[in-house]
Amino acid sequence: MRGRRGERRLPPLFVMPHLVVENLTKIYERGKIRALSNVNFSVEKGEFLVLIGLSGSGKSTLLRCINRLVEPTSGRIFLNGVELTKLSPRAMRKVRRRIGMVFQQFNLVKRATVLQNVLAGRLGYNPTLPTLFGRFPKEDVRRAQECLARVGLLDKVYVRADQLSGGQQQRVGIARALMQEPELLLADEPVSALDPATSHSVMQYIEQINKEDGVTVIASLHFLSLARRYGQRIIALKAGEKVFDGKPEEIDDRKFKEIYGEEAEEVEVR
Amino acid sequence: MKLLRPRLLSFAADLFLWAYLLYSGFTLYYLEALWSPWRPEEKLVWPALSPWGWAVVVVGMVEAVLLTRSFGPSLGQRVLGVHLVGEGGRRPTFAQRLAYFGFSHLEILVLGAGVWLNPQNPWHERWAGLRLEPLPPLGSEARRPPWYRTAYGLTALLLIAATLAVGWRLTEVDLQKLVRFAPKSLRIWRGLTNPSFEYLFRPDPRIKLSFLDGLVQSLYMALLATVAGIVVAFPLSFAGARNIAARSPFGWLLYSLTRGFFNVFRAVESVFWASIFAIWVGFGPFAGSMALFIHTIAALGKLFSEQVEHIDPGPVEALTATGANLLQILRYAVVPQVIPQFLAFSLYRWDINLRMATVVALVGGGGIGQLLFEYKDDLQWNLVGGVIILFMVTVWIMDYVSGWVREKIV
Ligand SMILES: Nc1ncnc2c1ncn2[C@@H]1O[C@H](COP(=O)(O)OP(=O)(O)O)[C@@H](O)[C@H]1O
Numbered sequence: 204m205r206g207r208r209g210e211r212r213l214p215p216l217f218v219m220p221h222l223v224v225e226n227l228t229k230i231y232e233r234g235k236i237r238a239l240s241n242v243n244f245s246v247e248k249g250e251f252l253v254l255i256g257l258s259g260s261g262k263s264t265l266l267r268c269i270n271r272l273v274e275p276t277s278g279r280i281f282l283n284g285v286e287l288t289k290l291s292p293r294a295m296r297k298v299r300r301r302i303g304m305v306f307q308q309f310n311l312v313k314r315a316t317v318l319q320n321v322l323a324g325r326l327g328y329n330p331t332l333p334t335l336f337g338r339f340p341k342e343d344v345r346r347a348q349e350c351l352a353r354v355g356l357l358d359k360v361y362v363r364a365d366q367l368s369g370g371q372q373q374r375v376g377i378a379r380a381l382m383q384e385p386e387l388l389l390a391d392e393p394v395s396a397l398d399p400a401t402s403h404s405v406m407q408y409i410e411q412i413n414k415e416d417g418v419t420v421i422a423s424l425h426f427l428s429l430a431r432r433y434g435q436r437i438i439a440l441k442a443g444e445k446v447f448d449g450k451p452e453e454i455d456d457r458k459f460k461e462i463y464g465e466e467a468e469e470v471e472v473r
Numbered sequence: 474m475k476l477l478r479p480r481l482l483s484f485a486a487d488l489f490l491w492a493y494l495l496y497s498g499f500t501l502y503y504l505e506a507l508w509s510p511w512r513p514e515e516k517l518v519w520p521a522l523s524p525w526g527w528a529v530v531v532v533g534m535v536e537a538v539l540l541t542r543s544f545g546p547s548l549g550q551r552v553l554g555v556h557l558v559g560e561g562g563r564r565p566t567f568a569q570r571l572a573y574f575g576f577s578h579l580e581i582l583v584l585g586a587g588v589w590l591n592p593q594n595p596w597h598e599r600w601a602g603l604r605l606e607p608l609p610p611l612g613s614e615a616r617r618p619p620w621y622r623t624a625y626g627l628t629a630l631l632l633i634a635a636t637l638a639v640g641w642r643l644t645e646v647d648l649q650k651l652v653r654f655a656p657k658s659l660r661i662w663r664g665l666t667n668p669s670f671e672y673l674f675r676p677d678p679r680i681k682l683s684f685l686d687g688l689v690q691s692l693y694m695a696l697l698a699t700v701a702g703i704v705v706a707f708p709l710s711f712a713g714a715r716n717i718a719a720r721s722p723f724g725w726l727l728y729s730l731t732r733g734f735f736n737v738f739r740a741v742e743s744v745f746w747a748s749i750f751a752i753w754v755g756f757g758p759f760a761g762s763m764a765l766f767i768h769t770i771a772a773l774g775k776l777f778s779e780q781v782e783h784i785d786p787g788p789v790e791a792l793t794a795t796g797a798n799l800l801q802i803l804r805y806a807v808v809p810q811v812i813p814q815f816l817a818f819s820l821y822r823w824d825i826n827l828r829m830a831t832v833v834a835l836v837g838g839g840g841i842g843q844l845l846f847e848y849k850d851d852l853q854w855n856l857v858g859g860v861i862i863l864f865m866v867t868v869w870i871m872d873y874v875s876g877w878v879r880e881k882i883v
C-alpha cells in the first residue's frame with residue numbers, strides 16, 4: 204500500500220480488499236431519483252468484475268461514484284484502505300491518477316491527435332504550467348508510444364482522433380487510461396457503441412491489461428454473454444439495488460429473468 | 474402536475490392581454506379622432522373616465538377573459554399548456570362551457586378562493602363537469618382545429634394586428650412623404666454618384682486628415698479593440714459558462730456576475746461608450762478604440778461562453794477522471810473544442826468593429842467616420858460619396874477575406 208500525506212487510513216487491523224463499497228446510496232437531486240440504494244461489495248486486487256443490469260439500473264452511477272465523478276449521497280468507498288469518500292478535492296485528484304476510466308462514447312477530444320489524447324492521461328502527474336503550453340516530459344511521450352503500441356495503434360500517432368473507427372477510438376481511450384499506470388480500471392459499457400467483432404477485440408485488450416499488469420477491472424456490460432465470457436465475477440443491479448453477486452455460471456434462467464425482467468431473452472454476441 | 478401555477482399565470486396573462494388590447498384600441502381611437510399635430514400633446518394618454526366608466530372597463534375585461542377561457546383555450550391557457558376537458562378527456566360540450574362560464578363568475582366573486590383551496594379541481598370546474606389538464610404534446614392528438622378556428626388563434630391575430638397598427642401610428646409612418654419629398658434627396662444622390670477622391674492621399678487642409686489616413690486609423694482602431702477584447706473575453710468566457718463555472722456556490726456567484734456583466738455591457742451601445750470616453754480621454758481614435766474594446770469584451774464574452782456551454786462534456790469527464798486539474802481540463806478538453814468557433818467569432822467581430830469604428834466618430838471617436846460626418850454637416854455630398862465608396866470597398870474586401878478564412882478553420 205502506498206502512503207500519501209493527507210490520506211486517511213484505517214489501522215492495519217485487517218488486510219482490506221483492494222476496493223470496498225459500503226452502503227453506497229446515490230439520490231440525484233434533479234428528479235429525486237434513487238439511482239443506487241445501499242450497495243455493498245468488495246473487489247480483490249487483480250479481479251475482473253462485471254456489472255450488468257438494464258439501462259437505468261445504476262451501473263454508470265456506481266462506476267462514477269468510485270472515482271467521485273458523481274458525489275455519493277451516503278455510504279463509504281475504500282481503495283487500498285483509504286476512504287475515498289472523505290478525501291478533499293485535491294487529494295481525490297491525486298487518487299484519480301491511479302484510476303483509469305474507459306467510456307461508452309470514448310470521450311476523446313475529436314479535434315486533437317491520437318498522441319495528444321493519450322498524453323492527456325498523464326496530466327495529473329505533471330505540473331500545470333508546462334502542460335498548459337503543451338509540453339510533456341520526453342519520458343511521457345515515449346510512454347505514450349508504448350501504450351499505443353500495446354493497443355496496436357502505433358501507426359496512428361499523429362492522426363486526428365475523429366479520423367479513426369469506433370474500435371480504434373476506444374483503443375485510444377484504453378491507451379489514455381494505460382498512461383495513468385492505473386491500479387484500477389473502470390469501464391462504463393466500453394463496447395456498447397461497437398459492433399460484435401470489434402467488441403471482442405476491445406474487450407480482449409482490457410482483459411490483457413487485467414491479466415498481464417494485474418490491474419483490477421470493473422466493467423459494466425450490456426450483454427450477459429460478454430459478461431460471462433470476460434467476467435471472473437458478476438454483480439447485477441436492478442433499479443439501483445444489488446440483486447446478484449457471484450460467479451458467471453451461477454446465473455441460470457431464473458436469475459436471468461429476475462435481473463432482466465420476464466420478457467427478456469438471452470442473446471449471444473459472437 | 475401542479476396546476477396552481479399555470480392557472481394563476483394563464484389568468485394573469487389573459488387579463489394582461491385584454492388590458493393591452495383595450496388600451497391599444499383606445500390609443501388608436503385617440504390618435505385617429507382626438508390627437509392632432511397642432512396640439513402637440515403626448516400620443517399615449519391615460520383615458521379620463523368616471524369611476525363608473527372604469528368599473529365598466531374592468532368588468533368588460535374580466536368578462537372577455539372568462540369568455541375566452543371558457544370557450545376554447547384562451548391565449549394564456551395555450552401558452553401555459555393547459556386546456557379544459559370533460560369526463561374521460563372528451564371535448565367539453567357547449568352546455569358545459571356555458572356552465573363553466575357562469576360558475577367562473579362565482580369563483581371571481583370569492584377572489585379565487587376555490588383555486589387556492591383545491592388547485593387540482595376547484596368547485597367551479599367540478600360543478601361544470603370539467604377539469605383543467607396539460608395540453609397533449611403536438612402531434613399526439615388525433616386532430617387539432619386549424620389556428621383560425623380557435624379562440625387563442627384569433628386572439629393572437631388580434632394582438633398582432635393591434636400591435637402593428639399602434640406601431641405604425643406611433644412611428645409616424647407616412648409613405649406619402651417618401652414620394653412627395655423625393656426630389657429633396659436628389660442633390661444627395663447626385664453627389665454620391667459623382668464621388669470626389671480629392672483628399673484620398675492629400676490631407677484635407679481643414680480637417681487635417683486624408684481619406685486613407687482615416688481609413689487606416691479606423692482599421693487599426695477596430696483591430697486593437699478586437700485583439701484586446703479577445704484577450705479579456707477569452708478567460709472570462711469560462712467564468713461565464715454554466716457547465717464550467719457554476720459547480721459550487723462561489724462558482725454560481727462568479728457565473729452570475731460574469732453573465733450579468735456581459736449582458737449589461739452588451740446592451741449599452743458603443744456610441745454611448747464613445748461619448749463617455751471622448752470626455753474621459755479626449756476626442757480622437759483612442760476614445761473610439763476604448764468604446765469598441767468595452768463592447769467587444771461583452772459581446773465576444775457572451776458568444777464565447779455560450780460556445781463553451783455547448784461543448785461535448787465527454788472529454789471533460791474523461792480528463793477529470795484522470796486527475797487533471799481545472800486549468801488542464803480547460804486547456805485539453807474545452808479549448809480544442811471551441812477554438813475554431815472562437816476564431817470565427819473574433820473575425821466576425823473585427824468586421825463589426827470596423828463598421829462601428831465609423832459610427833463612434835459621430836461622438837468624437839476619430840477615424841474615417843470623422844470625415845464622413847464632417848462632410849455631411851457641410852453638405853459636401855461628393856466627398857461623402859468618396860468616403861462611402863472607399864469604405865464600402867474596404868468592408869467588402871474584409872468580408873470576403875474573413876469569410877474565406879472562417880471557412881478554412883471551422
Ligand atoms: N445526472 C443525473 N441527474 C438525474 N438523474 C440521473 C442522472 N444520471 C443518471 N440519472 C438517473 O439515475 C438512474 C441510473 O442511471 P445510470 O447510472 O446512468 O444507469 P445505467 O448506466 O445502468 O444505464 C436512471 O434512472 C437515470 O435516469
Ligand SMILES: [Mg+2]
Pocket residue numbers: 259262263264391392
Ligand atoms: Mg450507463
